[in-house]
Amino acid sequence: MPRSAETAKFAFHHTMIRVKDPKKSIDFYTNILGMDLIHEAPNSDFTLYFLGYDKSEGQMSAEEKANGLWMRDAVLELTWNHGTESDPEFKGYSSGNTDPGRGFGHIAITVPDIEEACARFEKLGVQFKKRLTDGKMKTIAFILDPDGYWVEIVPQRFKV
Amino acid sequence: MPRSAETAKFAFHHTMIRVKDPKKSIDFYTNILGMDLIHEAPNSDFTLYFLGYDKSEGQMSAEEKANGLWMRDAVLELTWNHGTESDPEFKGYSSGNTDPGRGFGHIAITVPDIEEACARFEKLGVQFKKRLTDGKMKTIAFILDPDGYWVEIVPQRFKV
Numbered sequence: 001m002p003r004s005a006e007t008a009k010f011a012f013h014h015t016m017i018r019v020k021d022p023k024k025s026i027d028f029y030t031n032i033l034g035m036d037l038i039h040e041a042p043n044s045d046f047t048l049y050f051l052g053y054d055k056s057e058g059q060m061s062a063e064e065k066a067n068g069l070w071m072r073d074a075v076l077e078l079t080w081n082h083g084t085e086s087d088p089e090f091k092g093y094s095s096g097n098t099d100p101g102r103g104f105g106h107i108a109i110t111v112p113d114i115e116e117a118c119a120r121f122e123k124l125g126v127q128f129k130k131r132l133t134d135g136k137m138k139t140i141a142f143i144l145d146p147d148g149y150w151v152e153i154v155p156q157r158f159k160v
Numbered sequence: 161m162p163r164s165a166e167t168a169k170f171a172f173h174h175t176m177i178r179v180k181d182p183k184k185s186i187d188f189y190t191n192i193l194g195m196d197l198i199h200e201a202p203n204s205d206f207t208l209y210f211l212g213y214d215k216s217e218g219q220m221s222a223e224e225k226a227n228g229l230w231m232r233d234a235v236l237e238l239t240w241n242h243g244t245e246s247d248p249e250f251k252g253y254s255s256g257n258t259d260p261g262r263g264f265g266h267i268a269i270t271v272p273d274i275e276e277a278c279a280r281f282e283k284l285g286v287q288f289k290k291r292l293t294d295g296k297m298k299t300i301a302f303i304l305d306p307d308g309y310w311v312e313i314v315p316q317r318f319k320v
Contacts, residue, residue, distance in 0.1 A: 004194060006194070006276075006277075006280055007193065007194020008194070009271070009272045009316070010193060010194045010195075010213060010269050010270070010271050010277075011213055011234070011269065011270045011316070012195070012212060012213060012234040012235075012236060012267065012268075012269060013268045013269060013270040013314060014267070014268045015175040015264075015266075015267050015268075016264075016265035016266050016267075016268070016312075017263060017264055017265060018262065018263055018264075018265060033167065033170060034164060034166070034167020034168070034170045035170075035172070039320050041320075052172060053170060053171055053172060053233075066320050067318060067319050067320060068318075069320050070270055070314065070315070070316055070317045070318075070320070071270075071316055071317070071318060073213075073233070073234040073270075074171070074172040074233040074234045075172075076172060077265075077268070079265060093262060093263030094254070094256070094260060094261045094262060094263040094264075095263060096254070096256060096261070096263055096264050100254060100260045100261050101254045101256070101260050101261025101262070101263065102178065102253055102254060102261070103177060103178055103253030103254040103255060103256055103261065103264065103307070103309070104175075104176075104177050104178075104254075104256050104263065104264030105176035105177060105178060105237075105239060106175075106176050107172065107174070107175050107176075108172075108173045108174045108175075108176070108237070109170050109171065109172060109173060110170070110171045110173040110230055110231075110233075111169070111170050112169045116166075117166075117170075120166055147263070149263070152174075152176075154173060154230065155230070156169070156171070156230050156231055157230045157231075158227060158228075158230075158231060159227050160199050160201075160226050160227055160229050160230070
């Protein structure tokens with residue numbers, strides 16, 4: 001079905017998940033998964049972090065990337081509610097994959113070489129939910145982010 | 161921080177949410193929000209639906225779009241566990257925004273003209289969580305998908 005004129009320029013911009021400790025999450029999504037921290041928006045009791053892959057291949061400055069935030073897509077928004085990181089009463093967030101709370105499943109990152117990507121995650125001490133060798137589907141893996149959200153790792157390939 | 165060689169080609173591919181009734185969800189994401197249904201993957205007890213905006217501006221056939229699925233980004237994956245749509249015992253999925261189950265927050269769609277987009281949603285009978293006129297933030301809205309997941313509507317703009 002062709003897109004109607006009314007929705008022709010709509011874009012799937014971001015997915016928002018809550019995180020307990022932004023230091024750990026930002027380390028995970030930037031150093032381990034290679035995203036840029038594009039923009040940080042502090043509020044009185046929460047802070048929003050917008051992350052995404054550099055689609056400019058290094059051509060844009062940090063300021064240009066931040067200013068382009070609302071004109072791009074494939075962004076991850078992390079919401080940190082201040083205090084959760086040090087609150088002994090805080091039970092952590094639901095990954096969405098157990099009851100009650102089931103609904104959200106995961107985010108997915110595609111990689112050009114999945115064997116190499118998974119070997120690197122192992123070396124970096126990343127927690128796995130499913131290694132390539134586990135279960136029936138030998139071509140995908142699931143790792144866990146610091147809050148326990150599932151991150152699927154999928155090979156980039158030219159055929160479905 | 162520049163992307164390391166090891167993560168230089170990683171991409172944020174998709175976000176997966178479970179849906180009760182795929183007919184309603186696909187109608188919502190295609191007819192109301194303007195996404196394409198790129199690929200449908202039936203399994204014995206569940207079916208996966210991959211949706212996303214046509215970035216080829218009509219240049220690609222349905223088959224080319226499906227085959228390009230794993231080389232693109234900004235995809236929404238819907239998982240339908242067969243039977244939920246007609247099971248009177250099925251309680252529905254958590255939106256992620258209430259306890260227990262809190263963690264996932266929302267997905268967001270950017271639009272070139274938010275007043276026009278919201279007026280169209282009203283006309284189509286879409287349920288709102290937050291109209292432009294509600295609350296403090298007058299430039300964004302939240303609508304609800306058929307399972308009650310929050311979908312943020314944000315204007316495309318050139319400055320953060």
